[in-house]
Amino acid sequence: MNKMHKEHNLSKNQQIIFDIINKSPEPLKAYTILFNVQKKGIKAPLQVYRALDKLVEIGKIHKIESRNAFIACHNSSCQVAKATAFSICEICEKVTEISSAGLSKYLANFKDKDGMKYSKYNLEFFGLCKKCR
Amino acid sequence: MNKMHKEHNLSKNQQIIFDIINKSPEPLKAYTILFNVQKKGIKAPLQVYRALDKLVEIGKIHKIESRNAFIACHNSSCQVAKATAFSICEICEKVTEISSAGLSKYLANFKDKDGMKYSKYNLEFFGLCKKCR
DNA sequence: AACGCTGTGTAATAATATAACATTAATAAG
DNA sequence: CTTATTAATGTTATATTATTACACAGCGTT
Ligand SMILES: [Zn+2]
Ligand SMILES: [Zn+2]
Ligand SMILES: [Zn+2]
Ligand SMILES: [Zn+2]
Numbered sequence: 001m002n003k004m005h006k007e008h009n010l011s012k013n014q015q016i017i018f019d020i021i022n023k024s025p026e027p028l029k030a031y032t033i034l035f036n037v038q039k040k041g042i043k044a045p046l047q048v049y050r051a052l053d054k055l056v057e058i059g060k061i062h063k064i065e066s067r068n069a070f071i072a073c074h075n076s077s078c079q080v081a082k083a084t085a086f087s088i089c090e091i092c093e094k095v096t097e098i099s100s101a102g103l104s105k106y107l108a109n110f111k112d113k114d115g116m117k118y119s120k121y122n123l124e125f126f127g128l129c130k131k132c133r
Numbered sequence: 134m135n136k137m138h139k140e141h142n143l144s145k146n147q148q149i150i151f152d153i154i155n156k157s158p159e160p161l162k163a164y165t166i167l168f169n170v171q172k173k174g175i176k177a178p179l180q181v182y183r184a185l186d187k188l189v190e191i192g193k194i195h196k197i198e199s200r201n202a203f204i205a206c207h208n209s210s211c212q213v214a215k216a217t218a219f220s221i222c223e224i225c226e227k228v229t230e231i232s233s234a235g236l237s238k239y240l241a242n243f244k245d246k247d248g249m250k251y252s253k254y255n256l257e258f259f260g261l262c263k264k265c266r
Numbered sequence: 267a268a269c270g271c272t273g274t275g276t277a278a279t280a281a282t283a284t285a286a287c288a289t290t291a292a293t294a295a296g
Numbered sequence: 297c298t299t300a301t302t303a304a305t306g307t308t309a310t311a312t313t314a315t316t317a318c319a320c321a322g323c324g325t326t
Contacts, residue, residue: 011291011304030282044307049283054304065198066255068282068313082259087245090253098245106239110258112220112231118258120223122199125243125251126215144273163313177276182314187273201282201313 008058016040017051018072021061027069027095056081064088064095066124075099082120083108089129098125141191149173150184151205154194160202160228189214197221197228199257208232215253216241222262231258 010018016037021028028036034048042048052070055061059081061070066088073081074097085098085107103123111117143151153169154161161169167181175181185203188194192214194203199221206214207230218231218240236256244250 013305045283046285046307047305050304065257087249087251096245100243100245103243107256110233110236112229112233112258114263116220116260116263118220118260120259121256122259123240123254123256124198125240125245126253126255127249127251130247130249146274178314179276179316180274183273 008060010055010060011051013042013047014051014054016042017048018055018060021055021070022072024072026093027064027067027071029067029069033070062086062097064124065122067093067095069095071095071097073097084121085123085125087125087127087129089132090126091128091132094129094131098123141193143188143193144184146175146180147184147187149175150181151188151193154188154203155205157205159226160197160200160204162200162202166203195219195230197257198255200226200228202228204228204230206230217254218256218258220258220260220262222265223259224261224265227262227264231256 017033020033020036030045030048030052033052034042034045037048052061052063056063056070059073061072062081062084063070064086071086083104085100085103087096087098088094107121107123109117149170150166153166163178163181163185166185167175167178170181185194185196189196189203192206194205195214195217196203197219204219216237218233218236220229220231221227240254240256242250
């Protein structure tokens with residue numbers, strides 16, 4: 001089913017759902033996705049959630065936790081699926097993935113008081129985007 | 134209703150719900166809270182959510198977004214309700230609020246590529262706690 | 267009294283996510 | 297090729313999380 005040797009071969013449902021997220025200018029919610037793919041034969045929430053889970057796992061998309069929504073990764077298909085940072089406009093809800101070498105380095109090396117290092121993090125910044133100021 | 138001049142005077146429902154979260158060693162979910170306060174006359178989800186919203190707003194508790202759960206603030210009733218960081222153990226689900234001057238300073242001053250500064254952030258680190266390693 | 271504001275009580279419903287089970291497709295061994 | 301194993305799918309039902317809508321009570325201000 002489409003054997004181009006990309007990083008990952010997406011299955012049929014995964015590809016459909018990735019495409020719709022990837023084309024969207026804004027994060028999409030699971031049920032919004034569901035409504036948009038019903039014409040393509042995906043009829044049940046679980047089909048969507050399974051694809052979403054997999055896409056998150058392989059770093060093609062990220063979940064914006066504070067919004068229960070999903071966005072395609074734009075860090076050249078995130079080598080850092082486990083180290084994500086976003087800016088979120090509190091008015092227009094625009095979400096942008098932040099890619100800052102300094103930030104990711106700082107957080108990847110951050111140790112808490114017990115000297116604990118972390119394998120993974122998610123950071124969400126909130127504020128007003130250019131337009132909304 | 135209890136006029137000690139603290140930072141905020143909690144209402145009856147707010148106090149009940151804060152107490153239960155504050156006593157809990159682990160983050161509590163809204164419906165767990167609901168089940169635990171029904172004996173005290175709080176019967177409906179909305180009563181819980183309204184109190185939670187207010188408590189979050191005034192910084193007495195924080196929401197752990199990736200878990201849909203709530204934890205009491207232990208940074209001396211968070212002056213930084215809008216700048217939160219947590220460590221989360223992926224095995225036992227233990228959650229700890231991180232208070233690191235360095236971290237909060239770094240993030241408070243972080244500017245993205247457009248020079249945008251943010252008024253608020255939430256950071257969740259994932260890894261394994263001492264016990265679970 | 268009339269108003270604004272915050273909080274409360276209640277019922278209904280919306281939105282988000284998972285469990286359980288049966289089946290099929292793709293990969294890997296033997 | 298055949299069998300085993302894993303990943304993905306399809307379907308129904310259900311669990312979990314959160315909000316809408318409406319009525320009303322308490323309190324301080326004007
Ligand atoms: Zn990414
Ligand atoms: Zn905006
Ligand atoms: Zn705090
Ligand atoms: Zn642990």
